[in-house]
Amino acid sequence: MPDSQLIAARHVSTRVDHPAVRWMLIVLAVLVVGVLIIVPVINVFAQAFSAGWTTYWTSLLADADTRHSILLTLIVAPISVAANVVFGVAAAWAIARFRFPGRTLLTTLIDLPFAISPVVAGLLIVLIFGLQGYLGPWLREHDIKVIFALPGLILATTFVTLPFVARELIPVMEAIGPEEEVAAVSLGANAWQTFWHVTLPNIKWGLLYGVVLCNARAMGEFGAVYVVSGRIDGLTCTMPLRVEKLFQQLRHDDMAGSFALASILTLLALVTLAAKVSLERKTRGELAEAAATKIVGAEPLVAETVGTSA
Amino acid sequence: MATTSRRVLPGFTASLSVTILYLTVLVLIPLAACVMKTLSLSPAEFWAAVWTRQARAAYEFSIGASIVSALVNCVLGLLIAWVLVRYEFPGKRILDSLVDIPFALPTAVAGLVYSSLYVERGWLGQFLVPMGIEAAYTRLGVVVVLVFIGLPFVVRALQPVLESLEVEAEEAAAMLGASRWQTFRWVIVPLILPALVTGFSLSLARALGEYGSVVFVSANRPFVDQIAPMLIVAKLEEFQYGEATAIAVVLLIMSFALLIAVNVLERWSKRHYA
Structure with missing residues (x-):
């Protein structure tokens, strides 16, 4: 070397x-x-900020519909992210720790939402839960609203962001390897103890990385949410939808409002990027450490190359 | 690696059940609904929905704009990846992380800004519009915003490959009297071609499905700057679910074909370059 x-x-x-x-x-x-x-x-x-700080703050906070859109995004995104974290951890455990028939197919299925246009994703949900959809009559009978309501927004967002956590965790868990977990189990730890005390500390930075990316996409999702929301002001408009709504009204003060709301989303993107850069360094360290302990006596160069290729 | 761990590690049945159940509810059932809806249309109805003049114009513009933007991304992405891998200069790491902004920035924000940058009084439009370049509410505007959306795919696909290029190949070329350009054209380009095609396909796939940003920069005029996803939304707003689904199936087939192509290519290049 x-x-x-x-x-x-x-x-x-x-x-x-x-x-x-x-x-x-x-x-x-x-x-x-x-x-x-x-x-x-x-x-x-x-x-x-073109019209000054005060206009900036009033266009953000004085408008009830804009305030509601911020609140709605803060409700939808965490629920979708939480669901995808549970799924991502389960999928990574099954795929990275076991060999079984259909494993490759499962990995491809996880990637599928990335290949589907967000608008088509929204359409799929409308086909099932919409008034003319397959479950439409049943839902109406039981007075459950999915489309043009919060559950539809959550479903659409979860679908679009489904791959993020799993895709991030599978390679991390594969690189770390099952040795420590096998050791924990053979020393008498139960499933929960093994996960909580061995697996989670090992994958925590990789998991956080997936959460950060998933959250950014969940808060910024447009196409899928656009289709299922009906864009009802003060009810089903998330932040990105509200940005578009204000933009379409095409009055100058609304353009300022549109950009004010967009600036919050941009700030979110910049924070995401900063978190991403620092987490990338941490996951590299995680993988390098795993590689160093796995190959006893190997020169540090090996660990480095494993880390950078991840 | 983990063949023996099934007997040792717990949670196989539980984790696999959760995974399959989740994927079934969120991905498989919706896709099955789409297939059922499509099959409920007669072939004539399906054809009438997907092959109208307006639909054909929308596919044409969607595919055309996506291919042009993905090609532009190949050139710009190669330039940026090359500079980031080969040269040292102040601000390099900042430049490297800025490349990810199109991944992190909500598409609605990208669309909003791009729609106002290129108008006559916009920051860039004030120079471009007098030169006759109008990139707001035109086809060009759609291509420009798609370039923004797809740029990171090519850069990120090329970077690791450029980093791992063998010195010896360039050495040999130089010793045999090749100029830098000849070395680049005949030694480096063939080696990075699979990664470039992967980046191209990913950027293309993303552009084909893109909606959030285009809705701001396109005037949504049929036959001019309407893309296929916009047509689906238009059909949905008229409650014509059958027609919307038929057009969506065309889009789905295109993106699945691209996904398969990328996978086959990656497997092929792994076999040939490993």
Whole structure:
């Protein structure tokens, strides 16, 4: 291993591009990220605060429908995330710790919601729970509202964010391996003790990483929720839907309101990103530690490569 | 690795039951409902729904805009991934994490901002509109926002592959007298091609299904800038569930085909490059 590094260092000159080429490419890349990503993010805040702080706060807090949309998002997202955490942990335990027929198929099924357009996801829920849907007559008889109500919003959001936690946990648990859990069980720990004292501490950063990504998507979901909500102000408009509603009204003060609400969502995205960067470092450490303890006496380089490829 | 652990570790039946039950309720039953709804249509009805002039125009624009944006992403993504992997410069780590913003930013926010950046008085529109480039409420606007949405897929697909490229291949090319460009074109590009195609497909799949951002930047004019998901929503708002489902099936088939293609490609490149 160190040999190849030495060789790389000796011959690195042939891989280095001409400084002019290098700087031109760097400037181009920064320009692309600047125009596509940085300018839009700054523009959200610039437009949100264009009429001053007081307008910003009144457009956020004085409008009852906007206030309700924030509350609704704060109800829907945690429920969806919690459901997907339970599912994600169960799926990762089954897939990463056992071999059984249909295991690959199960992994593909978990990824499926990522391949389905959010609008189609919403449509699927309408087909089952809508008034003309398969369960529609039964639901009406029992006076249960799913579509154009909170349960529909939760269902749609949960569907769209289903893969996040499981996808994050499966590779982490596979990399850590079952040795510690097997040891715990053979020392007499029961299932709950093994999970709580051995598995959970091992996967906690990976789990949190999945939760952060899942939550960001849950709070920002638009297409699926748009279809099932009916967009009733003060009732089924989540934050992203409210942003669109204010935008469609096309009055200048509403544009400010739209951008004010959008600035909160942008802030959420920036916090998510910061959390993601620090958690990535932590999960790398988690995996490196696991790799180091697994291969006793291995050089630290091995741990490093396992960590970075994850 | 864990073949023996079934006898040792607890919770196999419980965890597998939860997983299967959850997937059945949330994914399989809804998909079955979609199949049932589709089968309830006669072939003639199905065809009449999916092959109207308006529907064809929507697929055409959806597919066209998605392919163009995914191709643009391949170029921009390769540039950004190359710079991030090969060069050292101040602010590199910040640039690296900023690439993930399109993943984290709600699509509605992206749509809102992009719809106002390129209008005549917008931050970028004030320079572009006088030059005749109108990227607000036009087809170009839809492509631009799809480029934003899909950019991270290509960058993140390419980064690990560029990092793991063998020095020896470039060495050999240089020793045999190849210029940097020749080395790039004939040695590096073939090696990163599978990853580039993966990034392209992921970006394409995302663009095909995208709705949240496009709804802001498109004027939703049939035959001009209406995408297929918008047509589904329009049909749903008219309570024409059958037609909406038929168009959704077309979209589903396209995205499943892409998903399978990506999986096959990944397995193939793992076999050939491992």
